[in-house]
Amino acid sequence: MPLYVPPAPAPALRSVLTALGSPTAVRAARTPSLCAAKGPTSAELPLPVHELDRVTAAGTSPTKLTGWRFLIRSGERTVAAADTMLTPDGWAFSHFCEGPYIASAERALRHAEAMPTAYQPRLLSVPELYMLTLWLHADCTDDGAAGSLAPTDLLVPLAPAPPGIAAHRPHRAADLLPVLTHRLTPAPLLGSPA
Incomplete structure (x- = not known):
């Protein structure tokens, strides 16, 4: 099934294209693959980046939109990603990055494109666990900036995933969230020694 990629805000895309067109911004990025790219580069596949605020006892999971990530391609390969962030003046370029999360x-x-069900792809960050997941949202008509994590949505932890959580294995949100809740809950403090 095709993935329904939500359109990125035009100012976010413009800010990335401006940064790509700036030799100073590309050199300052210190991403070897982007600096070594031969020929033109393009910003593709914009994905909204949401952050998991918390997992509640009721199992609901509020998220907040923190930015948009664009894959930067040179020729036939992805060489980096460009992140944008929301500022008081609107969407602005944040930084270029590369590393294992991009591949x-x-x-x-x-793998999501080969699934029998259509999804809207997003990225979901769990900062406390240094975890990034591909969030496959079941409602393809939702605005990529809105919508909440539904129990039937799929979460695919990206590598490297935290210990004990398998990367690249799709999990229903209702199944993975309790595991994350357990990981995020501080252990009870033991009594002081006598």
Whole structure:
């Protein structure tokens, strides 16, 4: 099934294209693959980046939109990603990055395209666990900036995933959230020694 990629806000895309067109911004990025890219680069596959605020006892999971991530391609390969952030003046370029999450996200997206159900792809960050997941939202008509995590949505942890959580294995949100809740809940303090 095809993935229904939500359109990124035009100012977010413009800010990334401006940064790509600036030799100063690309050199300052210190991403070897982007600096070594030959030929033109393009910003593709915009994904809204949401952050998991908390997992509640009722199992609901409020998220907040923190930015948009664009994959940067040069020729036939992805060489980096560009992140944008929301500022008081609107969407602005944040930074270029590269590393294992980019290849992992591409792999997860390829697998999602082969699934029998259509999804809207997003990224979901769990900062406390240093975890990034591909969030496959079941309601393809939702605005990518809105919508909450539904129990039937799929979460695909990207590599490297936290210990004990398998990367690239799709989990229903209702199944993975309790595991994350357990990980995020502080252990009870033991009594002081006598």
